[in-house]
Amino acid sequence: MVRLKDIAEKAGVSTATVSYVLNNKGNVSEETRKKILKILDELEYKPNQIAKSLKTRKTSTVGVIVEDITVFNAPEIIDGINECAEEHGFSILLTNLRLYKRIGNNFSNVDKCKHLITNAVDSLLSKQVDGIIYIGVHTRNVTGLISEIDKPLVYTYCFADSGYSVNYDDEFASFEATNYLIERGHRKIALISGLIDSIPAHERFNGYHKALMKHQLILNPSYVKTGDWSYESGYKMAKDLLQQKEPPTAILAMNDLMAGGVLEACRELGIQVPQDLSVIGFDNRECSLYYTPKLTTMDLPLRKMGAKSMEKILRLLNGESETIEMNTKLRCRLIVRESVSSPR
Structure with missing residues (x-):
């Protein structure tokens, strides 16, 4: 193991000078600094990180x-x-x-x-x-x-x-997603929420509601469904929504897995996405790229x-x-x- 003493002797300086160079401190001339760095490289010096941490407490x-x-x-x-x-x-x-x-x-x-x-x-x-x-x-x-x-x-x-x-x-992201649907002309926008005791679910609902209020749209309670973040719950809630007398023209799902369930329900019911129904997910998970059609979503x-x-x-x-x-x-x-x- 190469010691500071060995480097100092070869460079013709004190061990303190070598230490100054290693820690980028002290008043050491550029010529001496370069000389010591060259010797360090030649000897493949590796500082003892454990000893250093004991000294600096970092x-x-x-x-x-x-x-x-x-x-x-x-x-x-x-x-x-x-x-x-x-x-x-x-x-x-x-x-x-x-x-x-x-x-x-x-x-x-x-x-x-x-x-x-x-x-x-x-x-x-x-x-x-x-x-x-x-x-x-x-x-x-x-x-x-x-x-x-x-x-x-x-x-x-x-x-x-x-x-x-x-x-x-979460709230602003949901607001932006809902606002995007409204700007595309949608007025009947449904929401598939996550678990009812989830903070993100609450905040995303708030963002959805604020976007509706901004555009003076009435919140339709029958358009809000509670899922559990799973593909299966997205599928089930979408079927409930799409078989209503006045089904929504767009669905915002609070994650991409539930959005995948929405797409599956649409296939079974013969509903084309996005021609008959628009769908937005949340999370931008890898699966969102492989759905048919590819899913519009919020990237975290x-x-x-x-x-x-x-x-x-x-x-x-x-x-x-x-x-x-x-x-x-x-x-x-x-x-x-x-x-x-x-x-x-």
Whole structure:
């Protein structure tokens, strides 16, 4: 193992000078700096990161706890975190809780898994991470799942009272999707909601309602159906809607899986999309590209959420807490494909 002493002797300088160059500090001439860097390269010197972290009490490592890595939102968020971390010389330690596998959509049971979360946090803190990012499996309030820690903590795809968070604006996204349908001439617009106890479902309903009110359209209760985020519920709710005496000319489904169920119901009933019915989904999942017709949908800024979460950690580490927005909401983007047209 190459030591600082070996480099100093070869360069004819003190070990302190070598240390200054390694840490980009001190008043070292450019000529000496270049000479030491050349020797470092020749000797293939690798700094002892463990010893350095013990001295500085920083590891340039961020812990990432993901509730379930198999859920569609997680990979892109993690990639955004990783990319931002690499750009700033940081690495990540990833822990997967597998909550969706354990409790599914029944988030009232999450307390049964709280010990897993506590163990994950304790494990990361024992590895001296500089901060922690917590990625939810579904947007909800997770206050109390993580006890107070003395490291920066940022939540994404979830939030906590008095905690830093990064999410997307569900209400505005639903408003934009509904407004797009209205601008295309639709007046009879139905909504297939997610689970009734879901915060995103509530916010997306609010956005839908606000768009109707903006254009002085009356909310028809028979056009609002509650699904459970599944393909099957989208299929069932669409059949109920499309067999009404006055069926809608457009359906906004609160996710792409339920929108796929809507398309299946249309095929069975002989309804052509978009000629007879326009359909918009939500999430821009990969399946939306392979439906027939290709699905118009709202794209979630998942990668940006990950990057923004990492940026908040970095700013907190730099002591900028007073200037950081507590709860950041990013805008979604409408992806126009083939499933919407003007009504006949």
